[in-house]
Amino acid sequence: MSLTRRGFVIGLPFLLAACTSTSRSSVTSPMAYAAITDDRFPVPGLTAEQVRPELRRQEVEYVTSAPKGSLVVDTPNKYLYLVLGDNRAMRYGVGVGREGLALRGNAYIGRKGEWPSWTPTANMLRRDPVANGPYAGGMPGGPNNPLGARALYLYRNGRDTMFRIHGTNQPHSIGMAMSSGCIRMLNHDVIDLYERVGVNTRVNVIQA
Numbered sequence: 041m042s043l044t045r046r047g048f049v050i051g052l053p054f055l056l057a058a059c060t061s062t063s064r065s066s067v068t069s070p071m072a073y074a075a076i077t078d079d080r081f082p083v084p085g086l087t088a089e090q091v092r093p094e095l096r097r098q099e100v101e102y103v104t105s106a107p108k109g110s111l112v113v114d115t116p117n118k119y120l121y122l123v124l125g126d127n128r129a130m131r132y133g134v135g136v137g138r139e140g141l142a143l144r145g146n147a148y149i150g151r152k153g154e155w156p157s158w159t160p161t162a163n164m165l166r167r168d169p170v171a172n173g174p175y176a177g178g179m180p181g182g183p184n185n186p187l188g189a190r191a192l193y194l195y196r197n198g199r200d201t202m203f204r205i206h207g208t209n210q211p212h213s214i215g216m217a218m219s220s221g222c223i224r225m226l227n228h229d230v231i232d233l234y235e236r237v238g239v240n241t242r243v244n245v246i247q248a
Contacts, residue, residue, distance in 0.1 A: 072097055073228050080155050081183050083227045086211060095133025095215050097229050102129035110242040111205075113223055115142055118215045120205070120223065122236060132233065134205075135213040135224035142221050143194065143203040144247045149239055150195030155181035161202050164220050184209060189227040190234040194243060205243075206230060 073096075075085035095118070106112050108125035115136045121129040136142055158179045160172040179185055188207020193200060207227040213219070214226055223245075225233065 072232075073226070076228065076231070079189065079231070080181075081189070083189060083231070086226065086228065090211055091226065092133070092215065097130065097132050097232060099124070100129055100131045101127055102131070103127050104129070106244060107242070109237070110244070111237065113205075113243065113245040115144075115217075115246055116248045118217075120225065120233075122233065130233075130236070132225055132229045133214050135208065135215065135219055136217050137219050137221035137223075138217055142217075142247065143201060143223075143245045145245060147194040147196050147201055147203070147243045147245065149192045149205075149237060149241045149243065150198075150200060151193045151239060152234060153181075153191045153193070154234075155185070155189060156187045156191040156206070157181050158185050158187045161220075167220075186210075188225075188230060190230040192230075192234065192237070192241075205233070 073086040073091060076083040100121075102121055102123070104112065104121070104123055104127075106123050108123050110123050112121045112123065112129075113119075113134065113136075114121065118134055118136060120132045120134045122132075123129050158175070158181075159177070160175055164172045165176060181187070186206075186209060187204065188209060191204045191206040194203045194205065195201060203222055205223045205225065207230040208214070208224040209227075210224075211226055213224055
């Protein structure tokens with residue numbers, strides 16, 4: 041069963057986001073995290089114990105100056121919002137970068153990839169050559185790839201920032217600050233988001 045949905049393929053001028061959210065929400069059905077069997081690679085289902093209720097994909101009330109169709113990443117609270125307009129947003133739980141490694145400020149989606157390949161950056165190789173060195177030549181996309189099922193590549197001024205919004209093969213990392221700077225999502229959620237946004241979608245990453 042495919043769990044992806046279409047829509048919101050837009051790129052709009054970006055405004056600095058001032059935003060608040062409330063607890064009134066429409067929680068996504070548990071079926072949203074059932075196994076996906078018709079993708080390039082199967083995505084295992086997740087149990088309720090694997091996804092805390094507050095981190096599950098859900099539509100919430102969200103007051104913001106960011107334009108409809110843009111993304112806001114609330115790093116301190118470990119949420120990513122897709123602004124729907126009319127004070128509503130789709131909220132996703134995310135994992136974020138460790139202190140000092142995270143992106144901040146404005147960017148945009150420069151390109152998209154399904155089951156992307158992964159190559160550690162020069163900084164990642166320097167920080168952890170033992171873990172990352174074997175993959176210096178790259179790793180093809182697939183279930184064991186740390187970028188998961190989809191990747192949204194974040195750009196500024198026509199240049200790749202080397203930060204991504206991507207899936208993960210470590211669902212326990214959602215809601216934590218443990219990545220090398222990228223924004224991690226559950227594979228189910230990044231597939232959903234991938235279908236909703238397009239190249240040039242504006243992104244604002246808010247730090248504390």
